[in-house]
Amino acid sequence: MSISQQQVMEALGGVLDPELQRDLVTLNMVRHVSIDGGVVRLQLKVSSLHESLKSELRSRVTAALRGIEAGVEGVEIEFTTGLAQGGGGESKPKQPESEGVDLPGVKHIIAVGAGKGGVGKSTVSVNLAVGLARQGAKVGILDGDIYGPSLPTMMGLDRFEAKAEGKHLLPFEVHGVKAMSLGSLVEDEKPLIWRGPMAHGAFRQLISQTLWGDLDYLIIDLPPGTGDVPLTMAQLLPLTGAVVVCTPQKVAQDDARRAVAMFRQMRIEVLGVVENMSYFIGDDGKEYDIFGKGGAELMAQQSGIPFLGRIPINTALRYNADAGDPSANFTGDDALARDLSELSRGLVSQVSMHLMSEAADRPTLNVT
Numbered sequence: 480m481s482i483s484q485q486q487v488m489e490a491l492g493g494v495l496d497p498e499l500q501r502d503l504v505t506l507n508m509v510r511h512v513s514i515d516g517g518v519v520r521l522q523l524k525v526s527s528l529h530e531s532l533k534s535e536l537r538s539r540v541t542a543a544l545r546g547i548e549a550g551v552e553g554v555e556i557e558f559t560t561g562l563a564q565g566g567g568g569e570s571k572p573k574q575p576e577s578e579g580v581d582l583p584g585v586k587h588i589i590a591v592g593a594g595k596g597g598v599g600k601s602t603v604s605v606n607l608a609v610g611l612a613r614q615g616a617k618v619g620i621l622d623g624d625i626y627g628p629s630l631p632t633m634m635g636l637d638r639f640e641a642k643a644e645g646k647h648l649l650p651f652e653v654h655g656v657k658a659m660s661l662g663s664l665v666e667d668e669k670p671l672i673w674r675g676p677m678a679h680g681a682f683r684q685l686i687s688q689t690l691w692g693d694l695d696y697l698i699i700d701l702p703p704g705t706g707d708v709p710l711t712m713a714q715l716l717p718l719t720g721a722v723v724v725c726t727p728q729k730v731a732q733d734d735a736r737r738a739v740a741m742f743r744q745m746r747i748e749v750l751g752v753v754e755n756m757s758y759f760i761g762d763d764g765k766e767y768d769i770f771g772k773g774g775a776e777l778m779a780q781q782s783g784i785p786f787l788g789r790i791p792i793n794t795a796l797r798y799n800a801d802a803g804d805p806s807a808n809f810t811g812d813d814a815l816a817r818d819l820s821e822l823s824r825g826l827v828s829q830v831s832m833h834l835m836s837e838a839a840d841r842p843t844l845n846v847t
C-alpha cells in the first residue's frame with residue numbers, strides 16, 4: 480500500500496508548532512510535500528531557523544509520519560522562513576490572501592499586538608496614531624480589542640455620540656485622528672463575552688462599515704495574546720505590517736516572541752518592537768530601572784526586528800490616557816513628547832523600507 484498525500488497532511492494536522500501550539504496545517508506551514516516510495520519529503524515554513532525549534536519540529540513530524548499505517552521509511556524536511564534575509568528561499572512576507580476586508584482608500588494598515596495583556600498596547604496604538612497625525616499624515620485608529628476596548632477612554636470618544644450615515648458608521652474625529660471602537664457602540668457596563676466567530680464578525684463589520692475615507696495609516700489595536708481572535712483579525716486585513724509592544728522583563732519578552740512568531744507565520748512583517756514601561760524617573764529626577772531596561776531591545780535584536788524605541792513609566796502618560804487627551808503627551812513634558820514622536824517617525828521609516836524591499840523583492844519560489 481502506498482502512502483498518499485492526504486495521509487501525510489492528516490498526520491501533519493496532528494502536529495503542533497512548539498511556539499504557537501497550533502497544528503502545522505492550520506498555520507499554513509506545510510509548503511511542499513513529495514512522496515518517493517517510503518520516503519516523505521517536506522518543506523516547512525518556520526518563524527525562525529533556530530536549531531532547537533527545527534530539531535523539535537523534526538522529531539514531532541517524524542513521529543507523526545511514522546505513525547502512518549502504510550509505513551513511512553524516511554522523512555526529509557527542508558526548513559524555510561518567510562523572510563528574504565538569511566536566504567530562506569521565499570519572498571518577503573506578503574499580505575494575507577484574506578477573504579477579507581478591502582479598504583481601497585487606506586494606504587497602510589498597521590496592527591499593534593502584544594504577547595500579553597496590560598503591557599501598553601493601546602497606549603502605544605493611540606500615541607502612534609496621534610504622533611503620525613502630528614507629522615501631517617491622515618490617520619485612523621480602530622479599537623480591535625473588542626473584549627476590553629480602551630479607546631473610548633484613552634481618546635475621549637466617550638464624550639461624543641456615535642453617528643451613522645445610512646448603513647455606515649462615521650468615525651469619531653479626535654486629536655487629528657479618525658477613531659472607531661466597538662466600546663462606543665455598546666453600553667458601558669455590558670460585558671463583551673463573545674466567542675471566536677462572533678468576535679470575528681463584529682470586528683469585520685466594524686472595520687468595513689466605518690467611513691474611513693482616504694487615510695495614510697490605519698492603526699489597529701489588536702486584542703492581546705496569540706489566540707484565535709487576534710490571529711483571525713490579523714488574517715482578515717491586508718496589513719502592511721505589525722508593531723509588537725513589550726515590557727522589558729524576561730517573561731514579557733517570551734510572550735512577545737510568540738506574538739512575533741504569530742505574525743511571521745501569517746507572513747506579516749513585524750515592522751518594529753516598542754519597549755514600554757522601560758524605566759521610571761522619580762521625583763528626585765533619578766532613573767529607576769524597575770523591569771530591566773533594554774530587555775525588549777535585546778529581544779528585537781535576537782529576532783532580527785527593528786527596535787522603534789522605548790517609553791518610560793510616566794505619570795503624565797497615564798493621566799492623559801485616563802483623561803482622554805493623548806495630544807497633551809506631545810505638548811507637555813519634553814522628554815515624553817520626544818520619545819513618542821520618535822516612535823511614529825521610526826514607524827514611517829520602517830514602512831518606507833518595507834515598501835522599498837518589497838519592490839526589490841525576488842520572485843517567489845515556485846513550490847508545487
Ligand SMILES: Nc1ncnc2c1ncn2[C@@H]1O[C@H](COP(=O)(O)OP(=O)(O)OP(=O)(O)O)[C@@H](O)[C@H]1O
Pocket residue numbers: 593595596597598599600601602603624627629703755756757790791792793794796797798800801
Ligand atoms: N509607560 C507608561 N507609563 C504610565 N502608564 C502607562 C504606561 N503604559 C501604559 N500605562 C497605563 O497602563 C494601563 C494599561 O495600558 P494599556 O491599556 O495601554 O495596555 P494594553 O496592553 O493595551 O492592555 P490590554 O491588554 O488590557 O488591552 C493604562 O492605564 C495606561 O494608561
